[in-house]
Amino acid sequence: xxxxxxxxxxxxxxxxxxxxxxxxxLTVAVxxxxxxYILCNGVPNLTPELFxxxxxxxxxxxxxxxxxxxxxxxxxxxxxxxxxxxxxIYLVEYARRGNRFVMVVRAAAETLQGIPSIIYGLFGxxxxxxxxxxxxxxxxxxxxxxxxxxxxxxxTTEEALLAVPNAYREASFGxxxxxxxxxxxxxxxxxxxGIVGGVxxxxxxxxxxxxxxxxxxxxxxxxxxxxxxGFAAFFQPTRTLATHLYVLASEGLHTQETFxxxxxxxxxxxxxxLGANFxxxxxxxxxxxx
Amino acid sequence: MAKLEYHSEQKASPKxxxxxxxxxxxxxxxxxxxxxxxxxxxxxxxxxxSGCGKSTLLKCLNRMNDLVxxxxxxxxxxxxxxxxxxxxxxxxxxxxVGMVFQQPNPFPMSIYDNIAFGPRTHGIKSRSDLDVIVxxxxxxxxLWDELKDRLKKNAxxxxxxxxxxxxxxxxxxxKPEVLLMDESTAALDPISxxxxxxxxxxLKDSYTIIMVxxxxxxxxxxxxxxxxxxxxxxxxxxxxxxxxxxxxEKRTASYVSGEFG
Numbered sequence: 269x270x271x272x273x274x275x276x277x278x279x280x281x282x283x284x285x286x287x288x289x290x291x292x293x294l295t296v297a298v299x300x301x302x303x304x305y306i307l308c309n310g311v312p313n314l315t316p317e318l319f320x321x322x323x324x325x326x327x328x329x330x331x332x333x334x335x336x337x338x339x340x341x342x343x344x345x346x347x348x349x350x351x352x353x354x355x356x357i358y359l360v361e362y363a364r365r366g367n368r369f370v371m372v373v374r375a376a377a378e379t380l381q382g383i384p385s386i387i388y389g390l391f392g393x394x395x396x397x398x399x400x401x402x403x404x405x406x407x408x409x410x411x412x413x414x415x416x417x418x419x420x421x422x423x424t425t426e427e428a429l430l431a432v433p434n435a436y437r438e439a440s441f442g443x444x445x446x447x448x449x450x451x452x453x454x455x456x457x458x459x460x461x462g463i464v465g466g467v468x469x470x471x472x473x474x475x476x477x478x479x480x481x482x483x484x485x486x487x488x489x490x491x492x493x494x495x496x497x498g499f500a501a502f503f504q505p506t507r508t509l510a511t512h513l514y515v516l517a518s519e520g521l522h523t524q525e526t527f528x529x530x531x532x533x534x535x536x537x538x539x540x541x542l543g544a545n546f547x548x549x550x551x552x553x554x555x556x557x558x
Numbered sequence: 559m560a561k562l563e564y565h566s567e568q569k570a571s572p573k574x575x576x577x578x579x580x581x582x583x584x585x586x587x588x589x590x591x592x593x594x595x596x597x598x599x600x601x602x603x604x605x606x607x608s609g610c611g612k613s614t615l616l617k618c619l620n621r622m623n624d625l626v627x628x629x630x631x632x633x634x635x636x637x638x639x640x641x642x643x644x645x646x647x648x649x650x651x652x653x654x655v656g657m658v659f660q661q662p663n664p665f666p667m668s669i670y671d672n673i674a675f676g677p678r679t680h681g682i683k684s685r686s687d688l689d690v691i692v693x694x695x696x697x698x699x700x701l702w703d704e705l706k707d708r709l710k711k712n713a714x715x716x717x718x719x720x721x722x723x724x725x726x727x728x729x730x731x732x733k734p735e736v737l738l739m740d741e742s743t744a745a746l747d748p749i750s751x752x753x754x755x756x757x758x759x760x761l762k763d764s765y766t767i768i769m770v771x772x773x774x775x776x777x778x779x780x781x782x783x784x785x786x787x788x789x790x791x792x793x794x795x796x797x798x799x800x801x802x803x804x805x806x807e808k809r810t811a812s813y814v815s816g817e818f819g
Contacts, residue, residue, distance in 0.1 A: 365627055435663035439725070441625065443676035443732055444653030453675070458666055 303534070310531030313524040318532075323489035328522050330529045332491045333512035337536070339492075340406055340485065340508055341474040344413035349467060351414075352421030359422075360429040361451050374426075377419040385473075385480040388416045392484035405503040406492055409485025416480055417470035424466025428459040464548035468541050475537055478514045487511050509533050571639060573598040573766040574619060574655070574736055579633035581614055581623065588614045590790045591633070596736070601758060601767045603777035603798065606787035607818065612770045615787070616738050619768065620655040621648050637736070653680060656734035660741040662721035664713035664728070669705055672713045672724060676732035691731050698764075699727035700757055719750025726757065730765075737761065739769040743776065755780050774814060778802055786810045 320329040355373070363370045392412030402408040432455050440450040456463075486505030489512065494501045507515070513533060516526040572595035581589035589611045596602050604612040617623045618635055621642065635642040642651050653676070664672050673692045682688060692709065696702040701723050705716075713724055722742060729737060739758070743751040758767055758780050771777050777784050778798060785795040786805075794801060794810045805811045812818060 433663070435659065435661060436665060438622065438625075438657075438659060439663045439665065439728075440675070440679075442620065442622065442652055442657040442659070443679060443728065444649040444651075445675075445679040446649055449679055453678075454665060 306527060306530050306534060309524075310527035310529075313528040314531065315528070318525060318528055328516060328525045328529075329489075330509060330512055330525075330532055332489045333507050333509045333529075334532065334536070335491045336406070336506040337475055337508040337510070340410050340413065340481075340506060341471055343406065343410035343502075344417065344474050345467065345471060347411065347414035348418045348421055348470060352418050352466075352470075353425050353463060355418075355422050356425035356429060357451060357456075360426055361447065361455065377422050380419040381423065385416060385477055388412055389480040389483045391415070392480060397484055402503055404484065404486030404488075404505040406485060406506045407502040409481045409506065409508075412480050412484040413474045413477060416477070417473055420470045420473065421463075421466050424469060425459070425463045428462025428466070429455060431462060432458045461548050464544055468544045471540055471544065472537055475508075475533070475540065476510050477508075478510045481508060481511055482514075485511070487515055509536065572596050572636075573638065574642075574768070575636045576615070576618065577634045577636070579615070579618060579631065579635065581611075581618060582630045583626070584628040588790050589618075592792045594785055594792055594795060596766060596768055597783070598766045599762055599764075600782040601762050601769065601780055603781035603784045604768065604770045604787060605772070605774060605777050605784055606793075606813070608772070609789075610787040611790040612787045613740055616657075616740050616768065616770050619736070619738055620652050620657055622652075622657065624648065653732045654734055655736040655738060656729035656732065657738040657740065658722070658725050658729055658742045660744050662718055662725055662745065664716070664721050664724050666712065666714055668710050669713050669716075669724065670709040673728050673731045676728060680732060695727040695731040698730050698761065699723045700753065700760075701727055717750075719746050719753060722746060722750065722754060723757065726754070726761075730761075734765065736766045736768065739767065741770050741772060744772065751776075774802075774816075786813060788813070 317327040318329055319331050320327050321331055323329045323332050359370050359373060389412060392408055392415075396402045396408035396411050397404060400408075436454050436458060437450055440454040445454070485508065487507045488505040489507045490504070492501035492504035492506060497504070509529065510533065513526065513529050516522050516529060574596040576592055576594050579589055579592040580587065592611075592615060594615075604615060606612050614623070617626075618631065619642070623629045623631065631643070637646060637651065637654065640646055642655075646654075665675060667675075670692055673695050674688045677688060677691050682691070693702060693706075696705060701720065704720065705724075713721065716724060722745075726737075726742075743754050746754070755776065758769070761767060762782075769777075769781065781798045783796065784798045784801045786793045786801065786807075786809075788809055794805060794807045796806075801810065802814050805814060
């Protein structure tokens with residue numbers, strides 16, 4: 269009896285183990301399947317014309333879209349990162365526990381995170397593009413993206429701050445540091461890796477977003493000319509890499525170039541992630557050194 | 559000998575004292591009209607079973623209880639005759655009344671930056687000044703020889719006992735007058751504990767030390783005076799030798815003889 273029990277338990281454990289192995293294997297297989305498919309179809313089509321400075325309907329160059337992607341993501345994050353981190357610092361470090369306002373903000377952020385991006389696009393169209401008269405532009409797109417990723421940055425920063433052990437705060441207060449110094453010299457540096465994780469997530473969403481940008485940033489495949497137009501260039505319509513990919517794919521005329529563009533988008537995202545991680549490590553080790 | 563010291567210390571004005579201190583966590587009263595003096599350059603131990611309020615009292619002395627939501631205090635805490643809650647700035651109070659916690663809690667930074675954190679907080683920026691303070695503080699905590707070549711190393715790479723002595727060094731770096739130790743050896747092995755007890759003995763020449771301990775033997779070994787707490791009340795206070803050998807109160811006698819704990 270005891271023997272068969274032990275046998276049964278061993279069998280069950282083995283089954284569970286194989287199910288877990290299977291799930292892991294499937295996940296990895298899907299990831300590598302997608303990557304491999306895109307790379308196989310895309311890499312052979314990476315031609316120099318694809319990286320020409322000027323876009324024409326013949327070369328379908330991705331270069332303007334590539335630069336626009338970086339511009340719009342940088343602009344969106346410049347707006348969203350300080351706001352998101354600031355809000356999270358308020359919620360975790362300053363607001364009293366169980367504060368009504370905090371609960372409302374938290375619930376709002378959670379809800380906003382779940383809203384489909386097309387809704388943000390619609391809001392951007394109605395508010396930035398129409399009401400503020402920014403037209404389809406880099407600025408309108410960046411602000412729309414900023415609103416979209418704000419809750420992401422806020423929530424992840426909040427989690428990162430909450431994960432900082434209270435012992436650090438106590439130690440800092442115990443040495444006579446005020447709240448400001450405690451937050452900026454003790455809590456934030458400790459939370460940096462988590463915060464950067466959130467920013468990477470936000471960056472990924474910016475770079476990969478199409479729906480929110482179609483009706484706010486437009487799809488003109490040109491880099492705004494800052495040299496000639498100065499500040500007004502922010503209000504020129506732009507096409508990002510993801511939008512470019514969408515347009516190419518839906519036209520269906522340049523399948524090979526579409527795959528090549530996908531490869532570039534993929535490499536861009538991976539590079540940004542690695543770069544951000546590297547940056548986070550640097551920040552994490554070296555802090556206030558004399 | 560102890561008795562003589564007891565009398566002479568009673569005449570000098572105490573470094574810190576509490577008068578009629580009541581403390582409530584929401585509806586729960588954690589301290590009940592506590593009156594206590596802490597003479598300068600002596601080690602005072604606060605003993606008693608868990609939940610008796612000894613740690614709570616300690617945290618009143620540098621206002622760490624301010625950080626606890628729903629905590630309310632009546633009564634007065636004096637530092638050098640000044641009301642610590644009304645006449646002293648809270649950050650200044652915490653600089654003058656340093657604290658070492660139960661768990662070693664070094665910041666996840668280098669050893670050097672850990673010690674420099676406090677002085678930097680209080681406006682010391684010059685590298686050479688900081689170098690001097692770091693060396694002095696590490697020497698005071700008997701860590702200099704062990705760590706002088708590893709000041710750039712992350713403090714979390716140290717052993718638990720070293721971390722706790724680093725925390726003591728960090729507290730000393732802001733030149734406090736009083737050092738509060740909240741069961742600061744509870745998480746350490748016997749050898750590290752012995753080192754810290756030895757350190758406390760050396761430090762009392764320069765600082766007034768108030769320590770919470772659940773270890774009665776430690777209180778006996780290290781402290782000059784001991785206060786016994788039970789259910790938020792200060793039951794008895796006296797020179798350590800007398801409190802342990804001839805306590806006035808029956809409750810003290812049964813606690814120090816190990817009848818409950």
